[in-house]
Amino acid sequence: MVRWLMQLAASRVRLGFVFTAFAFFAIAAPATAQDVALSNGNTAWIMTSTALVLFMTLPGLALFYGGLVRAKNVLSVLMHCTAIACLASVLWLIAVYSLAFGNGGPLGEWIGGLDKFFLSGVTVDSMSGDIPETVYFMFQMTFAIITPALIVGAYVERIRFSAVCLFSGAWLIVVYAPVCHWVWGGGWLAGKGVMDFAGGLVVHVTAGISALVVATMLGARHGFPREISPPHSPGMVMTGAAMLWVGWFGFNAGSALAANGSAGMAMTVTHISAATASLTWMTIEWMRYGRPSLVGLVTGTIAGLATITPASGFVGPIGGFLLGISAGIVCFAMVQIVKYRLKIDDSLDVFAVHGVGGALGSLLVAFFADTAFGGRGLSDTVTMGSAFGVQLTAVIVIAAWSAIASFVLLKIIDAAVGLRVDGDQEVEGLDITAHGERGYDI
Amino acid sequence: MVRWLMQLAASRVRLGFVFTAFAFFAIAAPATAQDVALSNGNTAWIMTSTALVLFMTLPGLALFYGGLVRAKNVLSVLMHCTAIACLASVLWLIAVYSLAFGNGGPLGEWIGGLDKFFLSGVTVDSMSGDIPETVYFMFQMTFAIITPALIVGAYVERIRFSAVCLFSGAWLIVVYAPVCHWVWGGGWLAGKGVMDFAGGLVVHVTAGISALVVATMLGARHGFPREISPPHSPGMVMTGAAMLWVGWFGFNAGSALAANGSAGMAMTVTHISAATASLTWMTIEWMRYGRPSLVGLVTGTIAGLATITPASGFVGPIGGFLLGISAGIVCFAMVQIVKYRLKIDDSLDVFAVHGVGGALGSLLVAFFADTAFGGRGLSDTVTMGSAFGVQLTAVIVIAAWSAIASFVLLKIIDAAVGLRVDGDQEVEGLDITAHGERGYDI
Amino acid sequence: MVRWLMQLAASRVRLGFVFTAFAFFAIAAPATAQDVALSNGNTAWIMTSTALVLFMTLPGLALFYGGLVRAKNVLSVLMHCTAIACLASVLWLIAVYSLAFGNGGPLGEWIGGLDKFFLSGVTVDSMSGDIPETVYFMFQMTFAIITPALIVGAYVERIRFSAVCLFSGAWLIVVYAPVCHWVWGGGWLAGKGVMDFAGGLVVHVTAGISALVVATMLGARHGFPREISPPHSPGMVMTGAAMLWVGWFGFNAGSALAANGSAGMAMTVTHISAATASLTWMTIEWMRYGRPSLVGLVTGTIAGLATITPASGFVGPIGGFLLGISAGIVCFAMVQIVKYRLKIDDSLDVFAVHGVGGALGSLLVAFFADTAFGGRGLSDTVTMGSAFGVQLTAVIVIAAWSAIASFVLLKIIDAAVGLRVDGDQEVEGLDITAHGERGYDI
Amino acid sequence: MKLVIAIIKPFKLDEVRDALTKLGVEGMTVTEVKGFGRQKGQKEIYRGAEYNVVFVPKIKLEIAADDTLADRVVEAIQHAASTGQIGDGKIFVTDIVQAVRIRTGETGSDAL
Amino acid sequence: MKLVIAIIKPFKLDEVRDALTKLGVEGMTVTEVKGFGRQKGQKEIYRGAEYNVVFVPKIKLEIAADDTLADRVVEAIQHAASTGQIGDGKIFVTDIVQAVRIRTGETGSDAL
Amino acid sequence: MKLVIAIIKPFKLDEVRDALTKLGVEGMTVTEVKGFGRQKGQKEIYRGAEYNVVFVPKIKLEIAADDTLADRVVEAIQHAASTGQIGDGKIFVTDIVQAVRIRTGETGSDAL
Ligand SMILES: Nc1ncnc2c1ncn2[C@@H]1O[C@H](COP(=O)(O)OP(=O)(O)O)[C@@H](O)[C@H]1O
Ligand SMILES: Nc1ncnc2c1ncn2[C@@H]1O[C@H](COP(=O)(O)OP(=O)(O)O)[C@@H](O)[C@H]1O
């Protein structure tokens, strides 16, 4: 019977309802599932994926972002990423896991409950599908770590550290927890059959939109856009990007919650999209400026990875290939538009790369999931059109909620502690003024 | 039958006797267990954990330590860590594995035998529980690599390279092999039911105490404490710490020797302790100095990880949380005490962070393992008090043995080749004088 | 029945025919094997291995090579490695996987077919043995990524970026695809029972020989050999080497295509060879120059890893130990010979370390696989002598084909776009002139 | 002709450059240096331990200028670089006996 | 005695050193500096965005030489470092009133 | 007033600073430079291959001092920095025509 349920879950993956199903298990399992046989193989893979996704933030994203700023601010960026990781972990334990995946009772369409406060009731034997619930808890936690850390790219080189801590913590509760619940925790979007295999909506759209809001409210860096110095260490950027790439195997293939064909295909399309987007970005730079750059190449990588993320469990190799090309072209264009048309100093292009990439993938999956495009097949009950409608609704609502909530949070925090350091501190650099350290003493 | 044995072993985990049981298998299995079914899932996880724990040393710990010294000594630190890793691997193959886990015959309470010299008798089919013995051999080897490498932090910037090699090799045989045997290899402490899930005693107490001895005998660095330069690369420190954190999932969750709920819970409490200790350390710095530093934040991480290590298989999430807070407070205080009261130049705080953290966790586990503190439960035959007695005995005896043996070894090595480079070499830096290389040519 | 086939395959590992068998499965399975039960544990391990091997190139090899060049060329090296990884991934999807592992029909002894163009016919359910075919595809892809990236070391600091792209792409099709097919894809060498567990021939001999050819045709760097500056960042070299070491666990133990005793033994001998070769190289330097260097130590590591690679599934711990010593001695000597006798500027010693190491291991495996040397046993139908004959044939033919094909490709590319940048660009550095970036702005 | 050598705080570089550009100075050379002086070095705290950083990061500017311009250069730097706090730095002026523009071989004032 | 200070393009260092060695110059001191001048900084492009790199990497050479040699040193540098393109750099000459070799305490020309 | 420029071996920096502090020197500026001279560069060996490192790491000190103090500064440096081995470095002295303390605008000796 259990096996039959598992197979049902597995087959529903292809129907695009996987997360509904898993969310169901996540909630229902611990109460009833002492009889679900633990799969050592799947558990091994999800623990490995957990390590890989943590590695994406620490040190992957930290180095990726740290290399893009000036030498006088490199440590502050590493500090932001690390402190956010710690804070998110503790909040996840205390309440955010429960709000995202707990039992929300009558509010269950909108938010989980507090029944799993401090993992209460979860023991060594609690199961979530055929893996231990602790492993599911940890795997999901790594997503809650990287999402607020992605926003760091919007506010580097000028934000107060106390504002980073307050905003990231509050944002997790007010934005991440509910959106995660809607999509993966059995909430209203899950009920509509929304497709978000590994976080195009939950991670990239939320972070990307919030990044745009914080960049706007904080204001541009001194000298933006003409007198900003270039990335102080493209090699560090590439190192971080490479770690993100490798870690993303855990992010996307781990989201199958099993070591099986679904995970294997997710890994394949993820990799193909990353490679294709990188080459696309490189080609654009080569044609336009005559010189392809390392920073450009790996920015393409990240764009390709963000874009495939929501689609990675639904599309086939050709879908991955086409998503990669789209990611390269669209994200490249958006970087220019945000910086030069909108004149917003979203400093490390969080919105243009993650927000736009995540939204793009979330929309295009409605088509590329179809077998006509080599996809793994839409559910029998939906068409490309109706699926697109659901995806579009999800993008709009999630973007709106992320924007509004971030705006309100930032207003409050600005009033409380102030968002921005003073001018002298900004010019001297956050490393020495906020943390009392210097990046390089060589 | 085999399955029944496995389940027995698994259930005994919760009774706090896991290592006795595993040690029993490790010794008994290869001879009799051709009929134990290999678990691919558990094997996958332990091979992954092996990679993760090797990654902790190479390059994790090497970068963590390398960033903390001055630029003129960075390569020497990387060299120490790498050379120790190589040396420990070869010695592990030749004799140390056998001394730790082999059959000691009449001396079995104190030391293993030489029956597994050069892995003799171990084939592709040899099993250790439900994983291949080669995998068990490799996993345990990575612990034997990192333990002497931890001591590096005590003697950086002034030790002779030949002394590093001689001391580390001899120390593995004289300190690591017996202590590992006592606790994990079926020796006298295992017989007493000592709890050390992943190496609070075997790894952190041995390394921490030996570090204090070597720092004392070697003497302080020129200019200590007032004229020592600050860490030359806090970013490198953070990168290494992040790798240690990720790798520690293999260290602690791998010590379950299976991909199951026990591993999942170990991973959870490990992570929570790391995050909590980091935030604790950050908060102390923020309150005391007005500026939280990156080096401080990640030192807290390592303190939290070292402290949870012995307890990671026995406590629950709340235990992890409380251990993390204790780690942050106690280790922070000890750093000051060692440097400013005791005036010992344990340069990178090996004793204060690892030794104290490991001892702290080894003692507190007697309480936090109890269900009263949300733990996984003490054995029926022990009370918190009696468990504490065993833990305290273990800490004292292991600390004493580590101190005495290290002292004797260092005396011999000092007489043979000298421990310390001459003053000019120290001022010019070990990179160029001992290894003929310079760290940065940029 | 399936289980019986699996066991047969497993047992044949010990007979030295593993790749013939696997190749057979790889080709035959997807058509017929809907009934092969998927092993979650093995799938978990091969997905993990895929991540590990990608990590070897990105950022492992990139950092290893990047630290060895001068600061003005560091980004170009990272760029080469990353761009090659992207290019190889896309080509692998389009055609190279199919050419290596597809059905070649009447040409099947020499090359696969195009039946798997763009993974056509491969679905979520396609199997390759007891793992999904997508996972096999991805695992093998990471080998196709690192092989042309290894050649980078021969042409750094003077090659045109367009030549890098053209050469690497064409080389994959003309050299890698057929050689891979001969050895692992069921081609003529597989038929002869050639032993190459993880790529001594397919990866290291092809890359090493091609490196020698490209270094010769490109000519030496300005100032070679007397006025070349030393590695600009030995710490970066060590970091990359450490990542290569850890990743190599996936390379060699992953090549068992299962998480079992064969994988465990492969991991063991791989590690032992790496450690032994490192110590050997260090000892030679210490004796000859009085100062063991970090770059030397980790070069030994890579030599030991390359040398054990072909043998890792066939030899025992003693074989690993002896291969490690041979690797250290022989590769050390060859570095001198190539640079000072042959006066070829194979800049980062690709031939001397990888080519020679891979060939050495490929030849010595004929002896060390024998139980007389503690090996896992040669097939009943061969003797050490006859096995050596097959290995020697393979080395010679593969070396010849790599050399000839590389020569022709380079001639064509030289005529088309030119291989070498002009003198001013070389002196100013490729980072700024070819990519418009500077490595360090600190 | 004079060579004006100024040691300033790093974060004042942009302001000083702007001030000099306004004076018509068309070139200068910048070096990262470490200063030792009354400003006794920042105290950096690592793991709760205070480190006396004896040497403080500074920027050294070298500007060759005609005798007439030199005085105004000195004055402009002094104004732009001053924060009124210890460690603001020094300006030293030395004589240049010859100046050459490498590209053209021009000498004297034409070389600047 | 003179101190010849030359700001040159980094990739010209080897050629200049060779030229000076031929003249019999036995020592020099090299500093990595950043230049600001007519050469308005390379435009670096990151993610499609142009960055004005105001300061261009340069090499500063300092060579102490006897008065007689100094002129030839200036000339040799000017020839070896010139590419004819903007940003080739400058040479400034100042007077040295005393020179000492630390090792021996020799002074004047003997110190060089 | 004089500007004393000294090129010394890096590991002698602390001793020289101590010696100067004893003389009453209250400030100095330090630059990391590379030296070319009789000391023909350390031979570094990588992978068994010898690299001639033509340029040797050195430290350049600049100390502005009154004419009276300057001689003692030179002497103190020469003593503290000497090891008797080739490559110990040089001291050059040039004239300063004006000195200004940026913080206060003081000039001349008061600026030091
Ligand atoms: N006598 C000196 N010679 C050369 N440089 C000096 C001298 N005194 C000070 N400096 C430089 O000027 C900087 C500022 O000097 P300091 O005494 O700290 O403050 P202030 O200039 O405000 O009196 C120092 O860091 C050092 O670089
Ligand atoms: N007045 C000056 N004082 C000091 N250095 C200068 C001055 N003018 C130029 N330089 C240095 O010379 C370099 C080259 O000058 P620039 O004006 O760009 O080109 P050119 O020398 O060909 O006229 C600058 O980068 C700067 O380092």
Ligand SMILES: Nc1ncnc2c1ncn2[C@@H]1O[C@H](COP(=O)(O)OP(=O)(O)O)[C@@H](O)[C@H]1O
């Ligand atoms: N003519 C010179 N001009 C400027 N700097 C010099 C000159 N000669 C030597 N130097 C500097 O002094 C350092 C030491 O000189 P060197 O000839 O090697 O030894 P020594 O000073 O013992 O004779 C050199 O590395 C260089 O930095």
